[in-house]
Amino acid sequence: MPLILFDDNAHLTLRPLTFTRPVADLRIGILTIAEKWAKHLNDTFSFHTQPYLQGKFPVQVAQHNIFINGCICPDEHLLEAISALNTGDALYHHDQLVAVKLDESDAKSFDPMASFGTIKKHEHPVVSVHRPEDIFRKNDIELRRDFQLLTRSRTSATISSTNVILGDDFFAEDDAVAECSTFNTKNGPIYLGRNSEVWEGTHVRGALALCHDSQIKLGTKIYGATTIGPRCRVGGEINNAVLWGHTSKGHEGYLGNSVLGEWCNIGADSNNSNLKNNYSEVKLWDYSTEHYRRTGLQFCGLIMGDHSKCGINTMFNTGTVVGVSANVYGAGYPPNFVPDFSWGGADGFELYRMTKVYETVERVYSRRELVLDDTEKKLLQDIFDLTRSFRSFH
Template sequence: MAIILFDDNSRHTLLPLTFTRPVADLRIGILTIAEKWSKHLNSGFSFFTESYLQAKFPMLINDENLFINGSYCPDEALLEAIDKLPAGTPLKYRGQLVAVKLSAADAKEFNTQTDYGAGVNHERIPVSIRYPEDIFKKNDIELRKDFTLLTKGRTSAAISNTNSIIGADFFAEEGAQAECCTFSSVNGPVYLSADTEIWEGAHIRGAFAILPHSQLKMGTKVYGATTVGPYCRIGGEVNNAVIWGYSNKGHEGYLGNAVIGEWCNLGADTNNSNLKNNYTEVKLWDYASQSMRKTGLQFCGLIMADHAKSGINTMFNTGTVVGVSANVFGSGYPPNFIPDFSWGGADGFEEYAFNKMMETTARVFSRRAHREFNDAEKQILEYTFEQTKELRKLNGC
């Protein structure tokens, strides 16, 4: 049976993170949401998403197809409910479509607005991702679930005895390297993927995961729940952050209660605030309503979409949203919302010239031989650039 992860209205409330990917391609815990379903159901996956994303994220239909809402993370109760689901009968949670099994003919006509009937109501509260802050807010839950999923029946590889390991929930894959570091799993598991390097003097407190080909530099301090995706280099102090992959925070500076997309770079001594001086609730810019939205959180830092960058000594205020391919630099605090393809800082912004941005992106991709800056990638950025023109006028571009 083919697994197809579909986008619903959460795609709009998760912007700008979902300008460049389907909802189920979001990483939370150790795995992306799509990878979680794939491992649990022992099957490949594809996506039902926006047309401009389909060249990179195509939908693959089989004779039998299981459509799953990409904003939901699997758990035992959901897996059991889906397993028992008759073909053509929808599984719903509080009126929202969670899953439905369809034939090839019906799959070709799938639409989230189709009325599949009352169906089966799911009673247990699942983990779902509706807003960007949900990713760091619920990362601890998903890190623990993924750790259990990935380590079941396996034995950790040995690492150097120069390290101090506190607690029992520590797992290293073959090829993980660490020297003279401390790992504490007392407050959450610690997972080191293959071909990762934890440099001397790093201190890590779980829950924590680092994915292949990433590095923590000397003296890095990490507090849970934090995920470092593949091909990243991280330094300084990190607390409850999810960094998806191919991104760098290679120097000193604080990153906390944050989500950082792919291909981002935080310049030396970039810092974000995650707590207001008056201790009041943090608001975030909401693309769906084009206004500031209450988060219900006292601690909320930085949301940064793919390809965004900051210069040295950049200061992000509490609850800042940075759009796709924004380039932020200069002294002072920039606004709490920096639209996609903006260039500047506290002294003002201009539109980041599209051809210049594309040249930079091509150079960034060229550093990773296994990733190609192809037409599908270019189409996604071109579409996003056009869709966000009006937003750039908000900061004077």
């Protein structure tokens, strides 16, 4: 029974991270939320998401379908409850729709706000993501779960004897390479994906996920729980951060309690603050309210949307949100909210015009032998239009 991961209001509250993707395409732990469900249920998946995203993420309806809320991560209790559903049954956690089984005709008109036939309640706690900071806050829980899911009944590949491994929760996929580095798994598991590389002098304290085809450069220091997504390159000092894929933080500088989207680049010696000087609660810009909101967190760093970049020696204040396709540079601290498709820094911003955006993305994609096609161009243009009101210089 194919899976369809649907968006609810979390798609609005998770911006800018969800401007470019369905909620279930978010990475937390080792896998994306959609990949977790598909692996547990051993089936294919598609997305029921925002109309402007459907060109890139089309929904695929079959004769029988399971709709699952894309902001909720699977666990054994949820899997048992969903397997017990009959066609037409809906599972709720408090007032939130978790899952519903629908035949083809009802699936084509699915609305998460609709009323369903038989309602079942799920009383166990669930891990869900509703705000950008939930990604790094709950990454430790999901990294441990994904580690067990991916490594159960399997044996790690052998890595070089030049490394030091402390504890037992270490797993390397085939073709993972590491030399002259230390891996401390006593505080959390360490997972090295296929074709990943850990260069000499790196020190890791788990939990860590280094996904496939990614690299950790010489002398890097990483603290858990941290996820380095596929085809990333990182260096410097990283603490409790999630990088989704095709993103580079390849030089010295600190990144902590942060989330970076895809195709981001952090310039050399750039840093983010994750703790205010007066130790007070951190606030974050909220797209859904267009105001700063309280996070309840003392430690909260940088949230950066896809395709955004910063120049060398950039200093990000505690609790900074950078939108999609922004370019930040210059001396001083940029503001705590950098609008999507903006170009500048502490001295002010101007519009990052779409012709220039396309040129940059084309160059970045070509380095990975990818092509910026019309679907991606339209997606970026749609996001540009959606975010117009946040740019005072538009």
